[in-house]
Amino acid sequence: MLMVGGTGIEPVTPSKGNIPLGIVANNSKQRRLRNCLFDATSLTLLGVVRNIRQQVQSAYFVTRGVTPDSAEAIMSAIKLTDTVVRQYRPDPNKRIEIPDAGKPGLYLVIQPSGARSWAYRYRFGGRSRKLTVGPYPKIGLAAAHDAAEAANDEVLHGRDPAAAKRVGTPADDTLAAHIELYKQRHVKGLRYNTRLYVNMTLDRMQDEWPGRALRAVAKGDVIRFIEGAKEKRGPSAAVTTWKVVKAFFAWCESRLDDFASPARSIKKPAKERSRERVLDDAELAAVWRAADAAGGSAGALTKLLILTGCRRHEITDLAWDELTETAIELPGERTKNGLAHTIPLTSLMRAVLATRPKSGRFVINGADRPLGDHSAAKEKVTPDIRPWTYHDLRRSFASGLQRLAVAPHIVELCLNHRSGTFRGVAGIYQRHRYAKEVGEAFELWSRHLAVLTQETTAAA
Numbered sequence: 001m002l003m004v005g006g007t008g009i010e011p012v013t014p015s016k017g018n019i020p021l022g023i024v025a026n027n028s029k030q031r032r033l034r035n036c037l038f039d040a041t042s043l044t045l046l047g048v049v050r051n052i053r054q055q056v057q058s059a060y061f062v063t064r065g066v067t068p069d070s071a072e073a074i075m076s077a078i079k080l081t082d083t084v085v086r087q088y089r090p091d092p093n094k095r096i097e098i099p100d101a102g103k104p105g106l107y108l109v110i111q112p113s114g115a116r117s118w119a120y121r122y123r124f125g126g127r128s129r130k131l132t133v134g135p136y137p138k139i140g141l142a143a144a145h146d147a148a149e150a151a152n153d154e155v156l157h158g159r160d161p162a163a164a165k166r167v168g169t170p171a172d173d174t175l176a177a178h179i180e181l182y183k184q185r186h187v188k189g190l191r192y193n194t195r196l197y198v199n200m201t202l203d204r205m206q207d208e209w210p211g212r213a214l215r216a217v218a219k220g221d222v223i224r225f226i227e228g229a230k231e232k233r234g235p236s237a238a239v240t241t242w243k244v245v246k247a248f249f250a251w252c253e254s255r256l257d258d259f260a261s262p263a264r265s266i267k268k269p270a271k272e273r274s275r276e277r278v279l280d281d282a283e284l285a286a287v288w289r290a291a292d293a294a295g296g297s298a299g300a301l302t303k304l305l306i307l308t309g310c311r312r313h314e315i316t317d318l319a320w321d322e323l324t325e326t327a328i329e330l331p332g333e334r335t336k337n338g339l340a341h342t343i344p345l346t347s348l349m350r351a352v353l354a355t356r357p358k359s360g361r362f363v364i365n366g367a368d369r370p371l372g373d374h375s376a377a378k379e380k381v382t383p384d385i386r387p388w389t390y391h392d393l394r395r396s397f398a399s400g401l402q403r404l405a406v407a408p409h410i411v412e413l414c415l416n417h418r419s420g421t422f423r424g425v426a427g428i429y430q431r432h433r434y435a436k437e438v439g440e441a442f443e444l445w446s447r448h449l450a451v452l453t454q455e456t457t458a459a460a
Helices: 028-037 040-063 068-075 082-087 141-156 161-167 175-185 192-208 219-233 235-255 281-294 296-308 312-316 347-353 374-379 390-403 408-415 424-433 435-459
Strands: 002-005 008-011 096-099 106-110 116-124 127-136 327-330 341-344
Touching: 106 141, 116 141, 116 161, 127 141, 127 161, 141 161, 175 192, 175 235, 192 219, 192 235, 192 312, 219 235, 281 296, 281 390, 281 435, 296 312, 296 347, 296 374, 296 390, 296 435, 341 435, 347 435, 390 408, 390 435, 408 435
Parallel strands: none
Antiparallel strands: 002 008, 096 106, 106 116, 116 127, 327 341
């Protein structure tokens, strides 16, 4: 050890009484003497030594990718252990971050609620960055050290670990690669029918801009794409397209540091109106005749939608293994509300199904993939009536059953609606209880359509 005195720096023998800086002071008289030993030259030398030490430590931390602020905190930090981590108490008014001297840049973050997690702070591209490592104790101290070391290696090799975590690992920077990642990370978790139209819109985007880089898609490109949807499929389709495109680019923007959504300032292309269109008997007969004339998948799709009151995708994606001898059995993952739906087969339904070739898994398309372009199918069915949509047929089915004096709760079951009457376990029991009445309602509707189409055909 060294003793700093008026005569210079002299070594002293360590002992139990040694005090900081190695100056021996065993009693109050010696302590007073020690205080007098510090002259201006010694204090200057001590300041230089401390300054050099701080500069060396700061330089070391910066080369490790640690921010200057973090380096200062680390130099005053303690080495964390699992015991220390558990003993820290939260501040009820604010979040606190505790640097770990054992791993530069690693912080223990404690929320006011007491929840603990790990974060790694570093510099990349001249800017401070933060990588969320994960929650404690799910990620222990040793695992957090490993994660911080791995992140530091990424920084040293010129890669930003936080950006890599946000973006994932797309195959390249093309629009197609980011769409594929979006499908895996986001679309996969959506409800079945939502997933269908989102995927369809994303596929159309790839067809519109094949091979295009994500950043090469401009605002004007997006506007023309949405306007094209409006011209081809109407205002409702334009709004749906706008929602999907806007959500996709916003998702990309949230995960990329140098990307701005080209759809951010694009306004909704049309007002959404709640449709109330109900086709009367004459119009339903006209649509049925037009479906007869169209034939093929378009005709079969239209007729089954009229007969069953199903949602469009429930019939376009109907598979042969969802048919039994007596019913169409739609599993819960294929319905909007997640409830399995049983549709008793009527003679008219069987007649339509008999026209479809069993050359593939799916009924309507007669192939191993479902019918994709339902808009093209509808364009083949051209009755001379006011504009209508496939979903209008579902509304017309419900209205028609009511006109035939079918009880409202039976109509709800035919539509696979979940209301207060049919919620929970009691609802499952009620559905089984009314199976007979539901079958009778579908049979009544089929007979009504059979008579209606025959009378209309004869009158024509």
